[in-house]
Amino acid sequence: MNSDLIVFLVLSLVAVSTALGMLFSRNAVYSALFLVLNFVTVAVFYLLLGAPFIAMSQITVYAGAIMVLFLFVIMLLGAENLAPSESLPWQKPLAALLSAVLAVEAIYLLFSRASTARSVVSPDASLNTIESLREMAMDLFNHFLLPFEITSILLLVAMVGAIVLTRQDKGEANGSS
Amino acid sequence: MVPVDYYVVLSAVLFSIGTLGVLSRRNPLIIFMSIELMLNAANLAFVAFASVYETFSGQIFVFFVIAVAAAEVAVGLALIVEIFKTKKNINVDEMNSLKG
Amino acid sequence: MHLSETVNTGFYSLAPLLVFAPVVGLLINAIFGQKFSEKVVGTVASLASGTAFVVSVLLAYSVAINHGHAVSVPFAEWIHIGNLELDWTFRVDSLSATMMLVVSGVGTLIHIYAIGYMHEDVRFKHEEGRFARFFVFLNLFIAAMMVLVSGDSYLMLFVGWEGVGLCSFLLIGFWFEMDTLARPSWANSNAAKKAFITNRVGDFGFLMAGFLTFWNFGSFQFDKVFEAAPAIAHNSPGIIVAITLFMLVGVAGKSAQIPLYIWLPDAMAGPTPVSALIHAATMVTAGVYLITRSAPLYTLVPQAQYIVAMVGAATALFAATIAVGQYDIKKVLAYSTISQLGFMVAAVGMGAYVAGMFHLITHAFFKALLFLSAGSVILGMERGHHAHAHHAAHDDHGKGKKKKEEHGHDDHEEVFDPGDMRNMGGLRKTMPVTFWLYMAGTLALAGIVPFAGFWSKDEILLDAKLHYTSVYWQLAIAAFFTAFYMGRQIWMVFFGEARTEVAKHAQESPKVMTVPLMVLAALAVLGGGLNLPFEGFHNLTHWLGYTLGEVEALPLNLGVAGVSTLLALLAIFISWWIYGRNPLKAGQPDPLKKPLGFIFTGMENKWFVDEGYGVLILTPFKKISQFLADVIDWRFWHDFVHDTVIAGTYNWLSEIVLSRYADQKGIDTFFNSWGSFTQWLSGNVRKIQNGFVRSYALSVLLGVVLILGYLILK
Numbered sequence: 001m002n003s004d005l006i007v008f009l010v011l012s013l014v015a016v017s018t019a020l021g022m023l024f025s026r027n028a029v030y031s032a033l034f035l036v037l038n039f040v041t042v043a044v045f046y047l048l049l050g051a052p053f054i055a056m057s058q059i060t061v062y063a064g065a066i067m068v069l070f071l072f073v074i075m076l077l078g079a080e081n082l083a084p085s086e087s088l089p090w091q092k093p094l095a096a097l098l099s100a101v102l103a104v105e106a107i108y109l110l111f112s113r114a115s116t117a118r119s120v121v122s123p124d125a126s127l128n129t130i131e132s133l134r135e136m137a138m139d140l141f142n143h144f145l146l147p148f149e150i151t152s153i154l155l156l157v158a159m160v161g162a163i164v165l166t167r168q169d170k171g172e173a174n175g176s177s
Numbered sequence: 178m179v180p181v182d183y184y185v186v187l188s189a190v191l192f193s194i195g196t197l198g199v200l201s202r203r204n205p206l207i208i209f210m211s212i213e214l215m216l217n218a219a220n221l222a223f224v225a226f227a228s229v230y231e232t233f234s235g236q237i238f239v240f241f242v243i244a245v246a247a248a249e250v251a252v253g254l255a256l257i258v259e260i261f262k263t264k265k266n267i268n269v270d271e272m273n274s275l276k277g
Numbered sequence: 278m279h280l281s282e283t284v285n286t287g288f289y290s291l292a293p294l295l296v297f298a299p300v301v302g303l304l305i306n307a308i309f310g311q312k313f314s315e316k317v318v319g320t321v322a323s324l325a326s327g328t329a330f331v332v333s334v335l336l337a338y339s340v341a342i343n344h345g346h347a348v349s350v351p352f353a354e355w356i357h358i359g360n361l362e363l364d365w366t367f368r369v370d371s372l373s374a375t376m377m378l379v380v381s382g383v384g385t386l387i388h389i390y391a392i393g394y395m396h397e398d399v400r401f402k403h404e405e406g407r408f409a410r411f412f413v414f415l416n417l418f419i420a421a422m423m424v425l426v427s428g429d430s431y432l433m434l435f436v437g438w439e440g441v442g443l444c445s446f447l448l449i450g451f452w453f454e455m456d457t458l459a460r461p462s463w464a465n466s467n468a469a470k471k472a473f474i475t476n477r478v479g480d481f482g483f484l485m486a487g488f489l490t491f492w493n494f495g496s497f498q499f500d501k502v503f504e505a506a507p508a509i510a511h512n513s514p515g516i517i518v519a520i521t522l523f524m525l526v527g528v529a530g531k532s533a534q535i536p537l538y539i540w541l542p543d544a545m546a547g548p549t550p551v552s553a554l555i556h557a558a559t560m561v562t563a564g565v566y567l568i569t570r571s572a573p574l575y576t577l578v579p580q581a582q583y584i585v586a587m588v589g590a591a592t593a594l595f596a597a598t599i600a601v602g603q604y605d606i607k608k609v610l611a612y613s614t615i616s617q618l619g620f621m622v623a624a625v626g627m628g629a630y631v632a633g634m635f636h637l638i639t640h641a642f643f644k645a646l647l648f649l650s651a652g653s654v655i656l657g658m659e660r661g662h663h664a665h666a667h668h669a670a671h672d673d674h675g676k677g678k679k680k681k682e683e684h685g686h687d688d689h690e691e692v693f694d695p696g697d698m699r700n701m702g703g704l705r706k707t708m709p710v711t712f713w714l715y716m717a718g719t720l721a722l723a724g725i726v727p728f729a730g731f732w733s734k735d736e737i738l739l740d741a742k743l744h745y746t747s748v749y750w751q752l753a754i755a756a757f758f759t760a761f762y763m764g765r766q767i768w769m770v771f772f773g774e775a776r777t778e779v780a781k782h783a784q785e786s787p788k789v790m791t792v793p794l795m796v797l798a799a800l801a802v803l804g805g806g807l808n809l810p811f812e813g814f815h816n817l818t819h820w821l822g823y824t825l826g827e828v829e830a831l832p833l834n835l836g837v838a839g840v841s842t843l844l845a846l847l848a849i850f851i852s853w854w855i856y857g858r859n860p861l862k863a864g865q866p867d868p869l870k871k872p873l874g875f876i877f878t879g880m881e882n883k884w885f886v887d888e889g890y891g892v893l894i895l896t897p898f899k900k901i902s903q904f905l906a907d908v909i910d911w912r913f914w915h916d917f918v919h920d921t922v923i924a925g926t927y928n929w930l931s932e933i934v935l936s937r938y939a940d941q942k943g944i945d946t947f948f949n950s951w952g953s954f955t956q957w958l959s960g961n962v963r964k965i966q967n968g969f970v971r972s973y974a975l976s977v978l979l980g981v982v983l984i985l986g987y988l989i990l991k
Contacts, residue, residue: 108989
């Protein structure tokens with residue numbers, strides 16, 4: 001039991017419990033806030049794994065931007081609560097069962113077939129330098145330039161798509177006013 | 178010194194919780210959040226392996242996943258808002274026009 | 278003829294533009310033609326053709342600075358199978374460059390002319406949408422003709438050969454569903470079909486020649502064939518004779534020689550620019566070009582040369598006599614074209630390739646000029662007709678107008694033929710520009726000093742005199758007739774008094790038509806300068822000598838020149854005596870009819886050749902086809918073999934054995950029960966499709982779990 005392992009166990013406990021909290025909250029706002037906590041925990045994991053850039057991206061994009069968007073939409077639609085009316089009685093138990101089986105299967109497969117028997121070495125201070133970031137950037141722009149550009153196009157398309165979808169039609173706007 | 182398998186187990190557990198959320202909740206926003214959770218679980222596995230194998234590729238992939246997730250959320254939420262506008266309701270069980 | 282690798286100056290790489298500039302033009306017009314205005318369409322097409330002309334000039338310049346080296350410009354691989362390599366290669370030498378210049382130069386002028394001509398033609402025929410289509414076809418023709426003259430092998434030549442044949446078909450039948458001359462409405466399309474089918478006969482000859490060439494030489498390439506030819510001629514001269522004679526059949530088809538010339542007069546059904554471009558100046562000379570190109574083969578077999586020369590001379594004389602008896606302004610010119618082509622074929626048959634090519638060039642100038650001027654005359658008559666008809670309609674207040682609306686376009690009181698010379702007369706006054714242009718063309722064609730036709734025709738006559746006397750006399754008499762019928766035409770069309778109201782109201786054509794004509798007229802007047810029979814002026818002889826080998830340049834022979842000039846002047850005088858002195862009155866029969874009697878009837882009716890072909894070939898052909906269709910095919914094969922034997926047996930087999938027992942009892946039962954089962958199953962299974970997205974997602978998860986389970990248990 002070294003200190004790394006303790007930190008890991010505590011954090012995983014937080015991650016799993018916030019995930020479950022997200023799942024079981026009646027109120028969607030609570031769910032969103034649980035999820036934010038979960039994302040932050042995962043960001044800490046990233047730091048432990050020596051990926052500070054990804055950790056920061058996680059905080060800004062996920063925990064920041066995306067979740068705020070979620071909260072906005074929840075409040076905009078007033079969708080905090082849904083009336084409890086279950087039209088599929090078998091859905092929930094079956095889903096729980098299958099998810100559990102999935103987890104068990106995945107873990108079993110992992111240990112029986114794909115175990116790497118390697119350990120994560122906790123990062124030292126040398127990792128959090130501009131040098132490592134530069135290295136990653138070099139990798140990104142040398143080997144993954146095309147995907148990077150495609151991603152930018154994707155973001156543009158998504159932006160346009162979101163605007164087109166939510167825009168009020170002119171005729172409609174005139175009709176309603 | 179944490180064995181990388183632990184991280185992967187955590188990732189699998191989070192993924193399964195996400196799956197359960199997608200399947201059992203009827204609020205599309207929560208379904209969406211569950212999907213984000215699943216993506217995060219996958220990202221975690223990526224970064225863990227990247228760390229073990231001392232390569233940036235995994236991190237870069239995660240970077241792309243985050244970007245794509247942002248795009249997905251933007252469009253997905255726009256769709257939900259639009260559906261709400263037409264149906265005045267966002268219960269996914271109301272969207273059953275696929276019924277055969 | 279060695280292809281020099283050292284050639285590196287010049288514009289040879291531009292050669293593909295010869296074909297692709299017109300292709301681009303036609304694509305633009307084919308796609309956007311309906312949206313463009315007529316001016317734009319015409320400009321695009323003319324520019325495309327003009328580009329080809331500029332490229333031709335550059336190529337000719339390149340040939341000149343490289344001292345006539347023939348250069349092959351490889352363009353595309355076509356067929357590569359084993360050792361067989363057929364490529365699309367452009368051949369640039371002095372001969373092909375000459376043809377390119379003629380085709381694109383005359384072609385461009387005719388494109389420009391056609392802008393004006395078609396503008397009115399489509400209106401007189403009430404079909405304005407067809408304007409763009411015309412230029413698409415015209416550009417396609419230029420492209421195909423360029424493929425023909427620039428090809429490096431008999432195969433590419435054949436591709437172009439067929440391409441121009443197709444364009445000819447399309448353009449003869451341009452007004453395929455209408456006829457303004459009270460003939461059946463399909464007369465124009467019949468003319469197109471006649472041209473195409475007659476050419477098919479000729480193409481058969483060309484194909485046979487091609488097969489024989491490939492069989493014996495193993496290649497279609499000009500250089501390879503000509504290199505191997507002397508050896509083969511030495512061993513088995515029969516092969517070369519067969520090749521050259523089969524080629525002559527092809528030439529007879531394309532260049533309208535006896536016995537396949539019959540399509541060309543009918544081809545006048547096409548718009549006049551087409552007659553000028555395709556059926557006078559360029560396409561019909563393809564045969565002459567083919568023989569000139571194959572000069573190394575023909576030179577080896579004098580027998581074949583003799584036959585070619587005789588065919589040409591006979592055609593020249595025969596067609597010239599028919600031209601005397603024609604009344605349609607374009608028909609006269611059509612028979613004149615056949616006759617002049619006969620001159621060229623006779624010339625190349627005698628081995629006087631330069632003379633033949635020279636005549637080809639000058640003929641392209643003055644015959645294009647004549648046809649286009651004739652088109653101008655016809656349109657002038659149409660305009661007069663319209664003006665006159667309008668006048669009449671105005672007189673009796675709307676009655677005519679109403680009639681016009683009821684009956685559509687060409688039902689004025691009577692059918693009016695704007696091309697009939699008997700309706701003309703006195704046009705000199707109403708259409709002065711056209712008159713002078715027509716005169717230039719006429720004098721050139723009649724062979725009057727110093728017009729272009731004189732020099733080229735004289736060169737042929739001189740060669741004939743040196744080689745075959747019989748050919749010489751035939752050609753000399755043909756030249757006499759040429760001058761006569763052209764004189765007759767001039768007197769009938771332009772002199773005397775107007776024989777109809779329409780001719781009185783005829784109007785001059787616009788500038789866009791007359792300016793190209795003036796260029797052509799200048800060429801018709803001065804074209805002889807290309808190859809004057811004086812020391813130091815044998816330009817064309819030297820130029821073509823690069824390709825054809827040095828030929829002895831003949832000096833002017835005063836005897837020959839004198840005889841032909843005297844004959845021409847005599848013929849013109851006689852025509853004046855008959856037609857000019859006492860101009861034809863309206864409704865009066867041709868003054869030659871009485872003294873010549875049945876001879877003139879023969880001339881008038883084209884010596885009944887079409888009828889003869891009808892009796893000799895078409896009727897037996899039809900009878901055989903009918904016999905084959907009715908008796909062999911229908912009664913024997915259809916009724917007896919198919920219906921009774923095969924169908925009967927089959928019916929029995931299928932009805933009794935297969936249908937009743939195998940099908941209804943066996944297969945039906947099986948499949949019906951299978952169908953019921955499927956129905957029952959699907960009725961139950963469709964309940965799964967409950968429409969809830971979540972349950973679909975659940976089934977996906979189920980699939981994932983099962984696959985993982987399989988992986989674990991495997």
